[in-house]
Each structure stands twice: as structure tokens, then as C-alpha cells.
Ligand SMILES: NC(=O)C1=CN([C@@H]2O[C@H](COP(=O)(O)OP(=O)(O)OC[C@H]3O[C@@H](n4cnc5c(N)ncnc54)[C@H](O)[C@@H]3O)[C@@H](O)[C@H]2O)C=CC1
């Protein structure tokens with residue numbers, strides 16, 4: 510996707526992976542709205558980006574993605590402020606197995622809503638120009654993971670992405686939907702996850718066996734791949750210290766006999 514002059518909205522962008530993604534999008538010439546509940550970090554990030562990329566190219570919007578009115582209001586603010594919308598990164602997420610309903614709300618319900626809003630504002634059938642949605646899932650959404658509710662939310666994001674990315678609807682809305690599945694990356698989410706001790710110990714063990722931590726720029730390379738590959742729709746990209754690979758090339762039962770698996774290729 511050519512991003513010069515385009516408009517992006519990134520949730521959970523005050524810090525961590527969302528901030529890294531937002532900066533990569535700014536570097537490619539787009540304008541970016543940063544949404545987050547953390548007002549001080551969000552304002553600081555926006556001020557930093559304004560200095561580097563220009564005050565007219567970045568804005569912070571205080572928004573709890575789990576509050577329907579706030580998320581809807583934020584999408585409208587972005588369109589009012591920048592005059593359109595071309596790219597949505599649904600990134601905000603938490604790991605909390607204690608307040609597990611909240612984990613589902615932030616990581617899955619809000620991503621569903623963010624996708625619906627992306628389609629509403631970017632969909633050609635609604636007067637938009639088409640666009641791209643990138644959902645932040647996790648390797649935890651692809652393999653068994655010791656925090657079951659978190660893993661469920663991330664697997665849900667994978668299913669949502671694959672299904673919204675089916676090409677039968679692309680001719681109508683011209684909005685592609687892809688997902689990024691990183692492994693453990695150094696951000697604040699690792700510092701204090703609200704998980705039982707046995708889950709935490711098992712995660713530490715997986716982290717060691719998996720080859721250790723990634724850094725934010727490693728994951729941003731995955732985002733860049735999804736931004737560059739315009740033929741991808743419904744694609745799910747795993748990013749680990751071992752490299753990157755797409756998931757989901759297996760044929761479903763409807764294609765298995767004929768062997769005519771139809772990858773989700775963008776035809777718009
Ligand atoms: N760091 C890691 O190892 C991995 C992280 N992820 C995912 O990446 C995404 C970003 O996480 P990180 O940058 O690692 O963590 P982080 O904790 O540094 O950043 C998360 C951001 O989301 C914001 N946020 C949380 N709840 C929110 C809400 N209700 N409304 C708006 N903003 C909210 C936080 O204020 C924070 O700025 C999450 O979806 C996470 O599940 C996926 C795989 C690995």
C-alpha cells in the first residue's frame with residue numbers, strides 16, 4: 510500500500526508495538542491518529558512524532574477501545590481531522606487472565622468493532638476509498654499458550670481476519686484485512702501480566718525454548734511486509750525470532766477433493 514498522503518488510525522499507540530507501528534506508518538508518509546487510554550504517554554508520543562514528522566501529520570485521541578461510543582467517536586474525529594481514512598491498525602491489547610472478561614473486551618470485542626468501523630468508513634459501498642485493516646493477534650492465537658483466555662482472544666482475531674478477508678466481499682468494499690502474529694517482544698505487556706504463577710513460569714520456559722525475545726523493530730518488519738504486499742487479504746503473518754511465515758494455506762473441506770485451494774488474493 511502506498512502510504513504517502515494517506516490517513517491511518519492505530520489503537521494502543523501510546524507505547525510499545527502500537528507506537529512502533531505508528532512511527533513506521535509516519536515514515537512512509539501517512540498522517541496518523543494515535544488512540545490510547547494512557548493520556549500522558551499518548552500526548553508525549555504525539556509530541557515526539559510532531560517534532561519528527563510535522564504537527565499536521567499526527568494527533569492523539571484519548572479513547573478506551575472497549576467503550577463503543579468512544580471508539581465510534583474517535584473514528585469520526587479522525588475523518589473530520591484528516592479528511593479521510595485509509596488504514597486501521599487494531600493493536601490495543603492486554604494480558605489479564607484474572608479480569609478475563611476485560612481481556613476479551615479489549616482484545617477481541619473491540620477488534621471486531623474496529624473492523625466494522627474500518628469497513629464503515631473505508632468501504633467503497635459506503636462512499637469510502639477502500640483501504641487496509643491490520644489486526645494485532647499473537648503467536649498465542651496460533652498455538653497452545655498457557656494463558657487460555659488471552660490465547661482465545663488472539664485465535665478469535667485470526668478467525669475474524671481470515672473471514673473478513675474473504676474475497677467474495679472485496680469487490681464490494683475494497684477493504685483488505687490481515688493479521689500480524691508476533692511472539693514475545695520487549696514491551697510493557699511482559700512486565701506484569703496478571704496471570705497465575707504456573708502460567709507465568711510456563712511462559713518463561715516457552716520464551717527460552719522459542720529462542721528469546723524480539724524487539725519492536727522486528728515486529729515492525731512484519732507490519733512493513735503486510736503494508737508492501739498488496740495481494741494479501743485474510744492473511745495471517747507469524748513473526749518470531751526464527752523469521753516470518755504466513756499461516757492458513759491448507760485447503761478447507763470444500764476445496765480438498767479438487768485440490769483447488771483458493772488463496773485470498775486481492776483483486777481490487
Ligand atoms: N509484546 C508481546 O510480546 C506481544 C504483544 N502482542 C500484542 O501486541 C499488542 C500491543 O501490545 P504491547 O505493545 O506489547 O503492549 P503495551 O502494554 O506496551 O501496549 C499496549 C497499549 O494498549 C493500550 N491499551 C490497553 N487497553 C486499552 C484500551 N482499552 N483502549 C485503548 N488503549 C488500550 C495501553 O495503554 C498501551 O499503550 C497487544 O494486542 C498484544 O496482545 C502480540 C504478541 C506478542
Ligand SMILES: CCCCC/C=C\C=C\C(=O)C/C=C\C/C=C\CCCC(=O)O
Nearest residue numbers: 647648649692693698699712713719749
Ligand atoms: C516471560 C514473560 C511472559 C509474559 C507474557 C506477556 C505477554 C505475552 C503476549 C503474547 O502475545 C505472547 C506471544 C507469544 C507467545 C506464544 C508462543 C510462544 C512461542 C515461542 C516462540 O517460538 O517464539
